[in-house]
Amino acid sequence: MAGLLSAMEGFFIIGVVIAVGYVAARFRVGGPTTQMVLNKYSFFVSSPCLMFAILAKENLGVIVHPSIVVAFLSAAVVGLIFIALNACFFHMRAADATIGVLNSLYLNSNNIGLPVATYILGNPSLVAPILLMQQVLFTPLGLITLDATTSGQVSLKNIAKQPLKQPLLIGSLAGIAVSALSARAGHFIMPDFMFKPLDMIGASAVPMILxxxxxxxxxxxxxxxxxxxxxxxxxxxxxxxxxxxxxxxLSYFLMGFRGPELYGCVVLAALPTGQNVYNYAARYEVGMTFARDGILLSTLTSPITIALIAALLS
Structure with missing residues:
Protein backbone atom coordinates (compact mmCIF):
# COMPACT_ATOMS: atom_id res chain seq x y z
CA MET A 1 0.00 0.00 0.00
CA ALA A 2 2.86 2.40 0.80
CA GLY A 3 4.33 1.86 -2.66
CA LEU A 4 0.98 2.53 -4.31
CA LEU A 5 0.49 5.74 -2.33
CA SER A 6 3.99 6.89 -3.26
CA ALA A 7 3.20 6.32 -6.94
CA MET A 8 0.00 8.33 -6.58
CA GLU A 9 2.20 11.16 -5.32
CA GLY A 10 3.79 11.15 -8.77
CA PHE A 11 0.38 11.79 -10.34
CA PHE A 12 -0.23 14.61 -7.86
CA ILE A 13 3.12 16.25 -8.67
CA ILE A 14 2.33 16.16 -12.38
CA GLY A 15 -1.09 17.67 -11.72
CA VAL A 16 0.49 20.56 -9.81
CA VAL A 17 2.86 21.40 -12.68
CA ILE A 18 -0.01 21.25 -15.20
CA ALA A 19 -2.01 23.55 -12.91
CA VAL A 20 0.89 26.02 -12.81
CA GLY A 21 0.82 26.15 -16.62
CA TYR A 22 -2.93 26.74 -16.56
CA VAL A 23 -2.62 29.58 -14.03
CA ALA A 24 0.22 31.15 -16.02
CA ALA A 25 -1.98 31.16 -19.11
CA ARG A 26 -4.90 32.47 -17.09
CA PHE A 27 -2.86 35.52 -16.06
CA ARG A 28 -1.20 35.81 -19.48
CA VAL A 29 2.30 35.29 -18.18
CA GLY A 30 4.74 35.52 -21.08
CA GLY A 31 2.14 36.56 -23.63
CA PRO A 32 0.08 34.59 -26.16
CA THR A 33 3.05 32.79 -27.75
CA THR A 34 4.42 31.24 -24.53
CA GLN A 35 2.82 27.85 -25.08
CA MET A 36 4.21 27.59 -28.61
CA VAL A 37 7.69 28.62 -27.45
CA LEU A 38 7.70 26.05 -24.64
CA ASN A 39 6.57 23.30 -27.02
CA LYS A 40 9.18 24.10 -29.66
CA TYR A 41 12.04 24.54 -27.20
CA SER A 42 11.20 21.24 -25.53
CA PHE A 43 10.92 19.44 -28.87
CA PHE A 44 14.14 20.73 -30.39
CA VAL A 45 16.41 21.30 -27.37
CA SER A 46 15.53 20.00 -23.92
CA SER A 47 13.85 16.66 -24.75
CA PRO A 48 16.79 15.40 -26.89
CA CYS A 49 19.14 16.33 -24.06
CA LEU A 50 16.93 14.49 -21.59
CA MET A 51 16.93 11.30 -23.65
CA PHE A 52 20.68 11.49 -24.13
CA ALA A 53 21.29 11.94 -20.39
CA ILE A 54 19.02 9.03 -19.42
CA LEU A 55 20.30 6.52 -21.98
CA ALA A 56 23.99 7.49 -21.83
CA LYS A 57 24.26 6.28 -18.22
CA GLU A 58 21.98 3.26 -18.61
CA ASN A 59 23.38 -0.25 -18.91
CA LEU A 60 22.81 -1.75 -22.35
CA GLY A 61 21.61 -4.99 -20.81
CA VAL A 62 18.80 -3.08 -19.09
CA ILE A 63 17.91 -1.14 -22.24
CA VAL A 64 17.45 -4.31 -24.31
CA HIS A 65 15.69 -6.34 -21.58
CA PRO A 66 13.28 -9.03 -22.94
CA SER A 67 10.36 -7.01 -21.57
CA ILE A 68 10.82 -4.74 -24.58
CA VAL A 69 9.11 -7.47 -26.64
CA VAL A 70 5.98 -7.19 -24.50
CA ALA A 71 6.08 -3.38 -24.63
CA PHE A 72 6.40 -3.39 -28.41
CA LEU A 73 3.74 -6.01 -29.15
CA SER A 74 1.14 -4.63 -26.71
CA ALA A 75 1.63 -1.13 -28.15
CA ALA A 76 1.41 -2.46 -31.70
CA VAL A 77 -1.84 -4.28 -30.87
CA VAL A 78 -3.66 -1.18 -29.62
CA GLY A 79 -2.24 0.96 -32.43
CA LEU A 80 -3.52 -1.45 -35.07
CA ILE A 81 -6.90 -1.65 -33.35
CA PHE A 82 -7.26 2.12 -33.51
CA ILE A 83 -6.28 2.16 -37.19
CA ALA A 84 -8.96 -0.46 -37.90
CA LEU A 85 -11.60 1.40 -35.88
CA ASN A 86 -10.74 4.66 -37.60
CA ALA A 87 -11.14 3.05 -41.01
CA CYS A 88 -14.53 1.63 -40.03
CA PHE A 89 -16.07 4.37 -37.87
CA PHE A 90 -14.13 7.61 -37.28
CA HIS A 91 -12.79 8.31 -40.78
CA MET A 92 -10.17 10.79 -39.55
CA ARG A 93 -7.64 12.15 -42.00
CA ALA A 94 -4.18 10.61 -41.82
CA ALA A 95 -2.56 13.24 -39.61
CA ASP A 96 -5.35 13.15 -36.99
CA ALA A 97 -5.40 9.34 -37.10
CA THR A 98 -1.66 9.36 -36.40
CA ILE A 99 -2.29 11.39 -33.24
CA GLY A 100 -4.98 8.85 -32.34
CA VAL A 101 -2.53 5.96 -32.73
CA LEU A 102 0.07 7.76 -30.58
CA ASN A 103 -2.62 8.56 -28.00
CA SER A 104 -3.45 4.84 -27.84
CA LEU A 105 0.06 3.42 -27.48
CA TYR A 106 2.47 6.11 -26.26
CA LEU A 107 3.41 5.57 -22.60
CA ASN A 108 4.26 8.32 -20.14
CA SER A 109 7.43 6.44 -19.26
CA ASN A 110 9.38 9.34 -17.83
CA ASN A 111 7.53 11.69 -15.50
CA ILE A 112 4.96 9.07 -14.41
CA GLY A 113 6.78 5.88 -15.41
CA LEU A 114 9.86 6.62 -13.33
CA PRO A 115 8.00 7.13 -10.01
CA VAL A 116 5.74 4.16 -10.73
CA ALA A 117 8.74 1.94 -11.51
CA THR A 118 10.54 3.23 -8.43
CA TYR A 119 7.78 3.13 -5.83
CA ILE A 120 5.56 0.29 -7.04
CA LEU A 121 8.03 -1.96 -8.86
CA GLY A 122 11.16 -1.04 -6.91
CA ASN A 123 13.32 -0.72 -10.04
CA PRO A 124 13.39 2.56 -12.01
CA SER A 125 15.50 1.02 -14.78
CA LEU A 126 12.46 -0.99 -15.90
CA VAL A 127 11.31 2.00 -17.95
CA ALA A 128 14.54 2.02 -20.02
CA PRO A 129 13.31 -0.52 -22.62
CA ILE A 130 10.13 1.52 -23.09
CA LEU A 131 12.12 4.71 -23.53
CA LEU A 132 14.24 2.98 -26.16
CA MET A 133 11.28 1.48 -28.02
CA GLN A 134 9.34 4.72 -28.11
CA GLN A 135 12.20 7.01 -29.06
CA VAL A 136 13.89 4.71 -31.58
CA LEU A 137 10.76 3.24 -33.19
CA PHE A 138 7.34 4.72 -32.47
CA THR A 139 8.33 8.39 -32.18
CA PRO A 140 10.25 8.50 -35.50
CA LEU A 141 7.47 6.60 -37.28
CA GLY A 142 4.83 8.93 -35.88
CA LEU A 143 6.78 12.08 -36.67
CA ILE A 144 7.67 10.88 -40.16
CA THR A 145 3.97 10.23 -40.81
CA LEU A 146 2.97 13.61 -39.41
CA ASP A 147 5.62 15.34 -41.46
CA ALA A 148 4.55 13.59 -44.64
CA THR A 149 0.80 14.02 -44.14
CA THR A 150 0.99 17.69 -43.14
CA SER A 151 3.47 18.72 -45.81
CA GLY A 152 1.65 16.82 -48.55
CA GLN A 153 4.90 15.40 -49.88
CA VAL A 154 5.77 11.73 -49.62
CA SER A 155 8.90 10.33 -51.22
CA LEU A 156 11.50 7.72 -50.38
CA LYS A 157 14.13 10.45 -50.30
CA ASN A 158 12.15 12.53 -47.80
CA ILE A 159 11.40 9.49 -45.65
CA ALA A 160 15.08 8.52 -45.63
CA LYS A 161 15.98 12.04 -44.49
CA GLN A 162 13.40 12.18 -41.71
CA PRO A 163 15.55 10.58 -38.95
CA LEU A 164 18.05 13.40 -39.43
CA LYS A 165 15.24 15.87 -38.65
CA GLN A 166 14.14 14.17 -35.41
CA PRO A 167 16.03 15.63 -32.44
CA LEU A 168 14.61 13.06 -30.02
CA LEU A 169 15.89 10.17 -32.11
CA ILE A 170 19.31 11.78 -32.51
CA GLY A 171 19.58 12.36 -28.76
CA SER A 172 18.47 8.80 -27.99
CA LEU A 173 20.89 7.16 -30.42
CA ALA A 174 23.75 9.36 -29.18
CA GLY A 175 22.99 8.28 -25.62
CA ILE A 176 22.96 4.59 -26.59
CA ALA A 177 26.29 5.06 -28.39
CA VAL A 178 27.87 6.63 -25.30
CA SER A 179 26.47 3.80 -23.15
CA ALA A 180 28.00 1.20 -25.48
CA LEU A 181 31.39 2.93 -25.57
CA SER A 182 31.35 3.35 -21.80
CA ALA A 183 30.63 -0.36 -21.33
CA ARG A 184 33.57 -1.23 -23.56
CA ALA A 185 35.89 1.21 -21.78
CA GLY A 186 34.77 0.07 -18.34
CA HIS A 187 33.87 3.58 -17.18
CA PHE A 188 31.66 6.50 -18.20
CA ILE A 189 33.59 8.16 -20.99
CA MET A 190 32.08 11.65 -20.86
CA PRO A 191 33.71 14.14 -18.48
CA ASP A 192 31.36 15.94 -16.10
CA PHE A 193 31.93 19.35 -17.68
CA MET A 194 30.45 17.97 -20.92
CA PHE A 195 27.71 15.75 -19.50
CA LYS A 196 26.29 18.00 -16.77
CA PRO A 197 25.22 20.89 -19.04
CA LEU A 198 23.26 18.44 -21.22
CA ASP A 199 21.78 16.82 -18.13
CA MET A 200 20.78 20.23 -16.77
CA ILE A 201 19.11 21.26 -20.03
CA GLY A 202 17.32 17.91 -20.23
CA ALA A 203 15.92 18.38 -16.73
CA SER A 204 13.83 21.26 -18.06
CA ALA A 205 12.00 19.13 -20.65
CA VAL A 206 9.30 17.53 -18.50
CA PRO A 207 8.26 20.73 -16.65
CA MET A 208 8.03 22.64 -19.93
CA ILE A 209 5.94 19.94 -21.62
CA LEU A 210 3.60 19.75 -18.61
CA LEU A 250 1.84 -11.60 -23.94
CA SER A 251 3.90 -11.70 -20.75
CA TYR A 252 2.24 -14.80 -19.37
CA PHE A 253 1.76 -16.94 -22.45
CA LEU A 254 4.37 -15.70 -24.95
CA MET A 255 7.32 -14.73 -22.74
CA GLY A 256 6.58 -17.01 -19.80
CA PHE A 257 7.02 -14.21 -17.27
CA ARG A 258 5.90 -14.79 -13.72
CA GLY A 259 6.08 -12.86 -10.47
CA PRO A 260 7.76 -9.43 -10.55
CA GLU A 261 8.47 -9.53 -14.30
CA LEU A 262 4.82 -10.20 -15.12
CA TYR A 263 3.63 -7.59 -12.64
CA GLY A 264 6.07 -5.00 -13.94
CA CYS A 265 5.09 -5.44 -17.59
CA VAL A 266 1.37 -5.07 -16.83
CA VAL A 267 1.79 -2.05 -14.54
CA LEU A 268 3.97 -0.22 -17.06
CA ALA A 269 1.47 -0.96 -19.85
CA ALA A 270 -1.16 0.83 -17.74
CA LEU A 271 0.78 4.10 -17.67
CA PRO A 272 -1.20 7.00 -19.13
CA THR A 273 -0.52 8.56 -22.50
CA GLY A 274 2.64 10.66 -22.48
CA GLN A 275 2.39 14.44 -22.74
CA ASN A 276 4.87 14.15 -25.61
CA VAL A 277 1.93 13.33 -27.88
CA TYR A 278 0.51 16.79 -27.32
CA ASN A 279 3.99 18.21 -27.92
CA TYR A 280 4.09 16.45 -31.30
CA ALA A 281 0.55 17.54 -32.18
CA ALA A 282 1.43 21.14 -31.34
CA ARG A 283 4.65 20.90 -33.34
CA TYR A 284 2.69 20.00 -36.49
CA GLU A 285 -0.45 21.96 -35.49
CA VAL A 286 -2.75 19.00 -36.00
CA GLY A 287 -5.14 17.13 -33.68
CA MET A 288 -4.20 19.29 -30.68
CA THR A 289 -7.62 19.11 -29.00
CA PHE A 290 -7.80 15.38 -29.65
CA ALA A 291 -4.34 14.85 -28.17
CA ARG A 292 -5.00 17.08 -25.15
CA ASP A 293 -8.31 15.47 -24.20
CA GLY A 294 -6.95 11.94 -24.67
CA ILE A 295 -3.93 12.66 -22.48
CA LEU A 296 -6.03 14.35 -19.80
CA LEU A 297 -8.60 11.55 -19.51
CA SER A 298 -5.90 8.87 -19.69
CA THR A 299 -3.93 10.55 -16.89
CA LEU A 300 -7.05 10.84 -14.72
CA THR A 301 -8.08 7.19 -15.15
CA SER A 302 -4.66 5.52 -15.17
CA PRO A 303 -4.25 5.55 -11.35
CA ILE A 304 -7.48 3.57 -11.05
CA THR A 305 -6.21 0.97 -13.51
CA ILE A 306 -2.82 0.74 -11.78
CA ALA A 307 -4.52 0.36 -8.38
CA LEU A 308 -6.64 -2.52 -9.73
CA ILE A 309 -3.57 -4.21 -11.21
CA ALA A 310 -1.72 -3.82 -7.91
CA ALA A 311 -4.65 -5.37 -6.04
CA LEU A 312 -4.79 -8.34 -8.44
CA LEU A 313 -1.13 -9.07 -9.19
CA SER A 314 1.17 -7.48 -6.61
Whole structure:
Protein backbone atom coordinates (compact mmCIF):
# COMPACT_ATOMS: atom_id res chain seq x y z
CA MET A 1 0.00 0.00 0.00
CA ALA A 2 2.86 2.40 0.80
CA GLY A 3 4.33 1.86 -2.66
CA LEU A 4 0.98 2.53 -4.31
CA LEU A 5 0.49 5.74 -2.33
CA SER A 6 3.99 6.89 -3.26
CA ALA A 7 3.20 6.32 -6.94
CA MET A 8 0.00 8.33 -6.58
CA GLU A 9 2.20 11.16 -5.32
CA GLY A 10 3.79 11.15 -8.77
CA PHE A 11 0.38 11.79 -10.34
CA PHE A 12 -0.23 14.61 -7.86
CA ILE A 13 3.12 16.25 -8.67
CA ILE A 14 2.33 16.16 -12.38
CA GLY A 15 -1.09 17.67 -11.72
CA VAL A 16 0.49 20.56 -9.81
CA VAL A 17 2.86 21.40 -12.68
CA ILE A 18 -0.01 21.25 -15.20
CA ALA A 19 -2.01 23.55 -12.91
CA VAL A 20 0.89 26.02 -12.81
CA GLY A 21 0.82 26.15 -16.62
CA TYR A 22 -2.93 26.74 -16.56
CA VAL A 23 -2.62 29.58 -14.03
CA ALA A 24 0.22 31.15 -16.02
CA ALA A 25 -1.98 31.16 -19.11
CA ARG A 26 -4.90 32.47 -17.09
CA PHE A 27 -2.86 35.52 -16.06
CA ARG A 28 -1.20 35.81 -19.48
CA VAL A 29 2.30 35.29 -18.18
CA GLY A 30 4.74 35.52 -21.08
CA GLY A 31 2.14 36.56 -23.63
CA PRO A 32 0.08 34.59 -26.16
CA THR A 33 3.05 32.79 -27.75
CA THR A 34 4.42 31.24 -24.53
CA GLN A 35 2.82 27.85 -25.08
CA MET A 36 4.21 27.59 -28.61
CA VAL A 37 7.69 28.62 -27.45
CA LEU A 38 7.70 26.05 -24.64
CA ASN A 39 6.57 23.30 -27.02
CA LYS A 40 9.18 24.10 -29.66
CA TYR A 41 12.04 24.54 -27.20
CA SER A 42 11.20 21.24 -25.53
CA PHE A 43 10.92 19.44 -28.87
CA PHE A 44 14.14 20.73 -30.39
CA VAL A 45 16.41 21.30 -27.37
CA SER A 46 15.53 20.00 -23.92
CA SER A 47 13.85 16.66 -24.75
CA PRO A 48 16.79 15.40 -26.89
CA CYS A 49 19.14 16.33 -24.06
CA LEU A 50 16.93 14.49 -21.59
CA MET A 51 16.93 11.30 -23.65
CA PHE A 52 20.68 11.49 -24.13
CA ALA A 53 21.29 11.94 -20.39
CA ILE A 54 19.02 9.03 -19.42
CA LEU A 55 20.30 6.52 -21.98
CA ALA A 56 23.99 7.49 -21.83
CA LYS A 57 24.26 6.28 -18.22
CA GLU A 58 21.98 3.26 -18.61
CA ASN A 59 23.38 -0.25 -18.91
CA LEU A 60 22.81 -1.75 -22.35
CA GLY A 61 21.61 -4.99 -20.81
CA VAL A 62 18.80 -3.08 -19.09
CA ILE A 63 17.91 -1.14 -22.24
CA VAL A 64 17.45 -4.31 -24.31
CA HIS A 65 15.69 -6.34 -21.58
CA PRO A 66 13.28 -9.03 -22.94
CA SER A 67 10.36 -7.01 -21.57
CA ILE A 68 10.82 -4.74 -24.58
CA VAL A 69 9.11 -7.47 -26.64
CA VAL A 70 5.98 -7.19 -24.50
CA ALA A 71 6.08 -3.38 -24.63
CA PHE A 72 6.40 -3.39 -28.41
CA LEU A 73 3.74 -6.01 -29.15
CA SER A 74 1.14 -4.63 -26.71
CA ALA A 75 1.63 -1.13 -28.15
CA ALA A 76 1.41 -2.46 -31.70
CA VAL A 77 -1.84 -4.28 -30.87
CA VAL A 78 -3.66 -1.18 -29.62
CA GLY A 79 -2.24 0.96 -32.43
CA LEU A 80 -3.52 -1.45 -35.07
CA ILE A 81 -6.90 -1.65 -33.35
CA PHE A 82 -7.26 2.12 -33.51
CA ILE A 83 -6.28 2.16 -37.19
CA ALA A 84 -8.96 -0.46 -37.90
CA LEU A 85 -11.60 1.40 -35.88
CA ASN A 86 -10.74 4.66 -37.60
CA ALA A 87 -11.14 3.05 -41.01
CA CYS A 88 -14.53 1.63 -40.03
CA PHE A 89 -16.07 4.37 -37.87
CA PHE A 90 -14.13 7.61 -37.28
CA HIS A 91 -12.79 8.31 -40.78
CA MET A 92 -10.17 10.79 -39.55
CA ARG A 93 -7.64 12.15 -42.00
CA ALA A 94 -4.18 10.61 -41.82
CA ALA A 95 -2.56 13.24 -39.61
CA ASP A 96 -5.35 13.15 -36.99
CA ALA A 97 -5.40 9.34 -37.10
CA THR A 98 -1.66 9.36 -36.40
CA ILE A 99 -2.29 11.39 -33.24
CA GLY A 100 -4.98 8.85 -32.34
CA VAL A 101 -2.53 5.96 -32.73
CA LEU A 102 0.07 7.76 -30.58
CA ASN A 103 -2.62 8.56 -28.00
CA SER A 104 -3.45 4.84 -27.84
CA LEU A 105 0.06 3.42 -27.48
CA TYR A 106 2.47 6.11 -26.26
CA LEU A 107 3.41 5.57 -22.60
CA ASN A 108 4.26 8.32 -20.14
CA SER A 109 7.43 6.44 -19.26
CA ASN A 110 9.38 9.34 -17.83
CA ASN A 111 7.53 11.69 -15.50
CA ILE A 112 4.96 9.07 -14.41
CA GLY A 113 6.78 5.88 -15.41
CA LEU A 114 9.86 6.62 -13.33
CA PRO A 115 8.00 7.13 -10.01
CA VAL A 116 5.74 4.16 -10.73
CA ALA A 117 8.74 1.94 -11.51
CA THR A 118 10.54 3.23 -8.43
CA TYR A 119 7.78 3.13 -5.83
CA ILE A 120 5.56 0.29 -7.04
CA LEU A 121 8.03 -1.96 -8.86
CA GLY A 122 11.16 -1.04 -6.91
CA ASN A 123 13.32 -0.72 -10.04
CA PRO A 124 13.39 2.56 -12.01
CA SER A 125 15.50 1.02 -14.78
CA LEU A 126 12.46 -0.99 -15.90
CA VAL A 127 11.31 2.00 -17.95
CA ALA A 128 14.54 2.02 -20.02
CA PRO A 129 13.31 -0.52 -22.62
CA ILE A 130 10.13 1.52 -23.09
CA LEU A 131 12.12 4.71 -23.53
CA LEU A 132 14.24 2.98 -26.16
CA MET A 133 11.28 1.48 -28.02
CA GLN A 134 9.34 4.72 -28.11
CA GLN A 135 12.20 7.01 -29.06
CA VAL A 136 13.89 4.71 -31.58
CA LEU A 137 10.76 3.24 -33.19
CA PHE A 138 7.34 4.72 -32.47
CA THR A 139 8.33 8.39 -32.18
CA PRO A 140 10.25 8.50 -35.50
CA LEU A 141 7.47 6.60 -37.28
CA GLY A 142 4.83 8.93 -35.88
CA LEU A 143 6.78 12.08 -36.67
CA ILE A 144 7.67 10.88 -40.16
CA THR A 145 3.97 10.23 -40.81
CA LEU A 146 2.97 13.61 -39.41
CA ASP A 147 5.62 15.34 -41.46
CA ALA A 148 4.55 13.59 -44.64
CA THR A 149 0.80 14.02 -44.14
CA THR A 150 0.99 17.69 -43.14
CA SER A 151 3.47 18.72 -45.81
CA GLY A 152 1.65 16.82 -48.55
CA GLN A 153 4.90 15.40 -49.88
CA VAL A 154 5.77 11.73 -49.62
CA SER A 155 8.90 10.33 -51.22
CA LEU A 156 11.50 7.72 -50.38
CA LYS A 157 14.13 10.45 -50.30
CA ASN A 158 12.15 12.53 -47.80
CA ILE A 159 11.40 9.49 -45.65
CA ALA A 160 15.08 8.52 -45.63
CA LYS A 161 15.98 12.04 -44.49
CA GLN A 162 13.40 12.18 -41.71
CA PRO A 163 15.55 10.58 -38.95
CA LEU A 164 18.05 13.40 -39.43
CA LYS A 165 15.24 15.87 -38.65
CA GLN A 166 14.14 14.17 -35.41
CA PRO A 167 16.03 15.63 -32.44
CA LEU A 168 14.61 13.06 -30.02
CA LEU A 169 15.89 10.17 -32.11
CA ILE A 170 19.31 11.78 -32.51
CA GLY A 171 19.58 12.36 -28.76
CA SER A 172 18.47 8.80 -27.99
CA LEU A 173 20.89 7.16 -30.42
CA ALA A 174 23.75 9.36 -29.18
CA GLY A 175 22.99 8.28 -25.62
CA ILE A 176 22.96 4.59 -26.59
CA ALA A 177 26.29 5.06 -28.39
CA VAL A 178 27.87 6.63 -25.30
CA SER A 179 26.47 3.80 -23.15
CA ALA A 180 28.00 1.20 -25.48
CA LEU A 181 31.39 2.93 -25.57
CA SER A 182 31.35 3.35 -21.80
CA ALA A 183 30.63 -0.36 -21.33
CA ARG A 184 33.57 -1.23 -23.56
CA ALA A 185 35.89 1.21 -21.78
CA GLY A 186 34.77 0.07 -18.34
CA HIS A 187 33.87 3.58 -17.18
CA PHE A 188 31.66 6.50 -18.20
CA ILE A 189 33.59 8.16 -20.99
CA MET A 190 32.08 11.65 -20.86
CA PRO A 191 33.71 14.14 -18.48
CA ASP A 192 31.36 15.94 -16.10
CA PHE A 193 31.93 19.35 -17.68
CA MET A 194 30.45 17.97 -20.92
CA PHE A 195 27.71 15.75 -19.50
CA LYS A 196 26.29 18.00 -16.77
CA PRO A 197 25.22 20.89 -19.04
CA LEU A 198 23.26 18.44 -21.22
CA ASP A 199 21.78 16.82 -18.13
CA MET A 200 20.78 20.23 -16.77
CA ILE A 201 19.11 21.26 -20.03
CA GLY A 202 17.32 17.91 -20.23
CA ALA A 203 15.92 18.38 -16.73
CA SER A 204 13.83 21.26 -18.06
CA ALA A 205 12.00 19.13 -20.65
CA VAL A 206 9.30 17.53 -18.50
CA PRO A 207 8.26 20.73 -16.65
CA MET A 208 8.03 22.64 -19.93
CA ILE A 209 5.94 19.94 -21.62
CA LEU A 210 3.60 19.75 -18.61
CA UNK A 211 3.22 23.52 -18.30
CA UNK A 212 2.57 23.87 -22.04
CA UNK A 213 -0.07 21.17 -21.66
CA UNK A 214 -1.62 23.11 -18.76
CA UNK A 215 -1.64 26.29 -20.83
CA UNK A 216 -3.55 24.48 -23.55
CA UNK A 217 -6.36 23.79 -21.05
CA UNK A 218 -7.05 27.49 -20.48
CA UNK A 219 -10.05 28.74 -22.37
CA UNK A 220 -11.08 25.28 -23.51
CA UNK A 221 -13.40 22.59 -22.28
CA UNK A 222 -12.38 18.90 -22.48
CA UNK A 223 -14.60 16.81 -24.73
CA UNK A 224 -16.14 20.01 -26.14
CA UNK A 225 -16.10 18.69 -29.68
CA UNK A 226 -18.92 16.16 -29.78
CA UNK A 227 -17.60 14.62 -32.99
CA UNK A 228 -14.32 13.73 -31.24
CA UNK A 229 -15.84 12.13 -28.14
CA UNK A 230 -16.14 8.56 -29.46
CA UNK A 231 -12.53 8.64 -30.70
CA UNK A 232 -11.25 10.12 -27.42
CA UNK A 233 -13.09 7.52 -25.33
CA UNK A 234 -11.74 4.84 -27.65
CA UNK A 235 -8.08 5.86 -27.31
CA UNK A 236 -8.38 6.09 -23.52
CA UNK A 237 -9.97 2.63 -23.37
CA UNK A 238 -7.27 1.21 -25.63
CA UNK A 239 -4.51 2.80 -23.57
CA UNK A 240 -5.74 2.14 -20.03
CA UNK A 241 -7.67 -1.12 -20.45
CA UNK A 242 -6.78 -3.04 -23.61
CA UNK A 243 -3.03 -2.42 -23.50
CA UNK A 244 -2.56 -3.79 -19.93
CA UNK A 245 -4.67 -6.84 -20.85
CA UNK A 246 -2.56 -7.40 -23.96
CA UNK A 247 0.62 -7.00 -21.88
CA UNK A 248 -0.60 -9.61 -19.40
CA UNK A 249 -1.45 -12.14 -22.10
CA LEU A 250 1.84 -11.60 -23.94
CA SER A 251 3.90 -11.70 -20.75
CA TYR A 252 2.24 -14.80 -19.37
CA PHE A 253 1.76 -16.94 -22.45
CA LEU A 254 4.37 -15.70 -24.95
CA MET A 255 7.32 -14.73 -22.74
CA GLY A 256 6.58 -17.01 -19.80
CA PHE A 257 7.02 -14.21 -17.27
CA ARG A 258 5.90 -14.79 -13.72
CA GLY A 259 6.08 -12.86 -10.47
CA PRO A 260 7.76 -9.43 -10.55
CA GLU A 261 8.47 -9.53 -14.30
CA LEU A 262 4.82 -10.20 -15.12
CA TYR A 263 3.63 -7.59 -12.64
CA GLY A 264 6.07 -5.00 -13.94
CA CYS A 265 5.09 -5.44 -17.59
CA VAL A 266 1.37 -5.07 -16.83
CA VAL A 267 1.79 -2.05 -14.54
CA LEU A 268 3.97 -0.22 -17.06
CA ALA A 269 1.47 -0.96 -19.85
CA ALA A 270 -1.16 0.83 -17.74
CA LEU A 271 0.78 4.10 -17.67
CA PRO A 272 -1.20 7.00 -19.13
CA THR A 273 -0.52 8.56 -22.50
CA GLY A 274 2.64 10.66 -22.48
CA GLN A 275 2.39 14.44 -22.74
CA ASN A 276 4.87 14.15 -25.61
CA VAL A 277 1.93 13.33 -27.88
CA TYR A 278 0.51 16.79 -27.32
CA ASN A 279 3.99 18.21 -27.92
CA TYR A 280 4.09 16.45 -31.30
CA ALA A 281 0.55 17.54 -32.18
CA ALA A 282 1.43 21.14 -31.34
CA ARG A 283 4.65 20.90 -33.34
CA TYR A 284 2.69 20.00 -36.49
CA GLU A 285 -0.45 21.96 -35.49
CA VAL A 286 -2.75 19.00 -36.00
CA GLY A 287 -5.14 17.13 -33.68
CA MET A 288 -4.20 19.29 -30.68
CA THR A 289 -7.62 19.11 -29.00
CA PHE A 290 -7.80 15.38 -29.65
CA ALA A 291 -4.34 14.85 -28.17
CA ARG A 292 -5.00 17.08 -25.15
CA ASP A 293 -8.31 15.47 -24.20
CA GLY A 294 -6.95 11.94 -24.67
CA ILE A 295 -3.93 12.66 -22.48
CA LEU A 296 -6.03 14.35 -19.80
CA LEU A 297 -8.60 11.55 -19.51
CA SER A 298 -5.90 8.87 -19.69
CA THR A 299 -3.93 10.55 -16.89
CA LEU A 300 -7.05 10.84 -14.72
CA THR A 301 -8.08 7.19 -15.15
CA SER A 302 -4.66 5.52 -15.17
CA PRO A 303 -4.25 5.55 -11.35
CA ILE A 304 -7.48 3.57 -11.05
CA THR A 305 -6.21 0.97 -13.51
CA ILE A 306 -2.82 0.74 -11.78
CA ALA A 307 -4.52 0.36 -8.38
CA LEU A 308 -6.64 -2.52 -9.73
CA ILE A 309 -3.57 -4.21 -11.21
CA ALA A 310 -1.72 -3.82 -7.91
CA ALA A 311 -4.65 -5.37 -6.04
CA LEU A 312 -4.79 -8.34 -8.44
CA LEU A 313 -1.13 -9.07 -9.19
CA SER A 314 1.17 -7.48 -6.61
Missing amino acids: MAFGMSLHGSKPMREKTDRPAIITVVTLKNVIMPIAAFL
